[in-house]
Amino acid sequence: MMKHPFVRSPGMSSVAAMVPTPTQPAEVTSTGDLVFEELYRESRDDVFAYVAGLLRDRSAAEEVTAQAFERAYRKRGQFRRARGSGRAWLFGIARNAALDELRRRSKLAPMPEAEQGSADPDPGEVAVRLCALRDAIATLNARERELVALKFFAGLSNAEIAQVIGVSETNAGSKLHRTIEKLRRHANEAA
Amino acid sequence: MRLRERELDPEVRRRLTAVDASLAGEPVDPELADLAAFATELRDDAPPVDPRFAAELDALVAEGFPTAQPDFGGPVKPPSNRARTRFASLHRRPLLPILAGATTIVIVAGVVAATQFHAGTGDFESGDSLLRKQLSEEPAPPGTADVTESLRRLDAKRGSDKAIVEASATSDAAARVNRPHTAKDRRFEQQAASLTLSADPAQVQDVSGEVRDVAERYDGFVQDSAVSVNGDRARASFSLLVPAANLQAAILDLSDLANVTASDFNTDDVTGSYATAGKRLSAARAEVQKLLRKLEDASSVSEAASLRQQLQIARGELASARGGLRDVKQSVNYAPISLTITGSGDGDGWSIGDAAKDAVDVLEAVGGAILIALAVLVPVGLVGGVIWLAGTRLVRRRRESVLDQD
Numbered sequence: 001m002m003k004h005p006f007v008r009s010p011g012m013s014s015v016a017a018m019v020p021t022p023t024q025p026a027e028v029t030s031t032g033d034l035v036f037e038e039l040y041r042e043s044r045d046d047v048f049a050y051v052a053g054l055l056r057d058r059s060a061a062e063e064v065t066a067q068a069f070e071r072a073y074r075k076r077g078q079f080r081r082a083r084g085s086g087r088a089w090l091f092g093i094a095r096n097a098a099l100d101e102l103r104r105r106s107k108l109a110p111m112p113e114a115e116q117g118s119a120d121p122d123p124g125e126v127a128v129r130l131c132a133l134r135d136a137i138a139t140l141n142a143r144e145r146e147l148v149a150l151k152f153f154a155g156l157s158n159a160e161i162a163q164v165i166g167v168s169e170t171n172a173g174s175k176l177h178r179t180i181e182k183l184r185r186h187a188n189e190a191a
Numbered sequence: 192m193r194l195r196e197r198e199l200d201p202e203v204r205r206r207l208t209a210v211d212a213s214l215a216g217e218p219v220d221p222e223l224a225d226l227a228a229f230a231t232e233l234r235d236d237a238p239p240v241d242p243r244f245a246a247e248l249d250a251l252v253a254e255g256f257p258t259a260q261p262d263f264g265g266p267v268k269p270p271s272n273r274a275r276t277r278f279a280s281l282h283r284r285p286l287l288p289i290l291a292g293a294t295t296i297v298i299v300a301g302v303v304a305a306t307q308f309h310a311g312t313g314d315f316e317s318g319d320s321l322l323r324k325q326l327s328e329e330p331a332p333p334g335t336a337d338v339t340e341s342l343r344r345l346d347a348k349r350g351s352d353k354a355i356v357e358a359s360a361t362s363d364a365a366a367r368v369n370r371p372h373t374a375k376d377r378r379f380e381q382q383a384a385s386l387t388l389s390a391d392p393a394q395v396q397d398v399s400g401e402v403r404d405v406a407e408r409y410d411g412f413v414q415d416s417a418v419s420v421n422g423d424r425a426r427a428s429f430s431l432l433v434p435a436a437n438l439q440a441a442i443l444d445l446s447d448l449a450n451v452t453a454s455d456f457n458t459d460d461v462t463g464s465y466a467t468a469g470k471r472l473s474a475a476r477a478e479v480q481k482l483l484r485k486l487e488d489a490s491s492v493s494e495a496a497s498l499r500q501q502l503q504i505a506r507g508e509l510a511s512a513r514g515g516l517r518d519v520k521q522s523v524n525y526a527p528i529s530l531t532i533t534g535s536g537d538g539d540g541w542s543i544g545d546a547a548k549d550a551v552d553v554l555e556a557v558g559g560a561i562l563i564a565l566a567v568l569v570p571v572g573l574v575g576g577v578i579w580l581a582g583t584r585l586v587r588r589r590r591e592s593v594l595d596q597d
Contacts, residue, residue, distance in 0.1 A: 036252075044245065045245075048240045048244075049237040049240075052238035053237070058238065061238070069248065069256075070251075070256045073252070073255070073256050074256070096590060099591065099594070103590065106596060130236060133233065133236060141594075142593070143594045143595070146594065152214070152233040152236075153237035153238065155214065157211075158207065170198065174199065176207065177203045177206060180210065180230075187229070
């Protein structure tokens, strides 16, 4: 089940209830320290979805996700609230790990074909639509695919995306809009 | 300077807002219903997490990522990853501030030591050693007496071997000055010195007596003196006149009577005045001789009377010129010493005033050291910052280059 931050699962909502104060971000205590466990619970599925969307390889995504959380765990003392949200910080670490993996794989062997979500697509209209969507995603370049993964798979806000990829929020919004339009166009053509 | 960024196109902003609203499950403008549906379709197609992987990762987090990790069945993890991670966390620790602090302390300590330590001699500066330095730098006048002997006496009393070596060097310098001068290169200098000593109030009287002894020892004399003692405060002042040749030796002996708190030496070249006075005397003599010869050859009583009158004026001028030359010679041959002895209870002890003065000296030295340290560290920090920034950008660019390979 997809656990999008905008629509939390029951399990996640119980974690959200542990937030110290209503105005405080979930991953930060009143003193500004990072509460790693809460950040992990809120972001585990999102990080995996983003990494898997970028790498298009579930096994590699699992490895990279684990690496990213371990790095974040080791560096949790370096987190500074003033530099951005805990999620943006975490996704920055995950992005570096994913890009390192992509670079390593590009030197070793050709990228594997994009994995399909299910082996036997349903014959119904939804399944056809899903296939068209995946085909359309496959036509995107890596930068565009990353934007889709950050926005729709990981559920980051435009400001957080801007922080993760190192551009301004306006720039991130423009890029995202162009990517969505391109994706819609390809999806409609494929359908 | 960063350029001001363009605003998002209103239509683009409206569509992005619709996307966000649809992802949040909020109502969307019907006109953008297709876009909203597309966004939710994308969101629902996010790769789900395998429950087995999720459970294993949960366990790792709960245990705080122990050293050995389970195999997730994915690609082989680079063996250097853990070491790299540890190294990264190590080099990101605040080593730079620690190193900067240590460097600053070393520089401060070095400058303070250099300020206090007399370079080359290994002897800490004191009033006496400063005085000795001043004296050794003073050019000795013609006919300087044996300064070495005085220095030796002072050093024997203080027991300083190094100072004896220094005295020998000064002796050499004096010997060089004492070599015979030719008429052309002979210079005449007027010297004067002032000295302030600090002594215990009870000792001011005794020290004053010793001042007279020193003046007599060097063929000088006390022109005038005043000694006053009032309870725990005492003060004495002397005007001495000593042969210029004995000035340095006399000053050294005087400085040995109590603590030197101030000293001042002045030397004026009066060669010009000396020559002028000599010429004036010669001219006056010649005039007198000339008038005498004329008087001998006078042919009338009235002429002789007139010459006698001129001769009287010329003799007056000769006496005046002789007196002028004598004054110049005396100012060259004898040097005045203005000596003050203060006794305010802080003569040989270490008072609050001394402490305050020392504190100011230390603060000055520390301030100077900090300034020097900043002059070194700021440029180094700036260069380091630029290198770090360039390195960070380079690493990021290399990482992201893989995104452009599709």
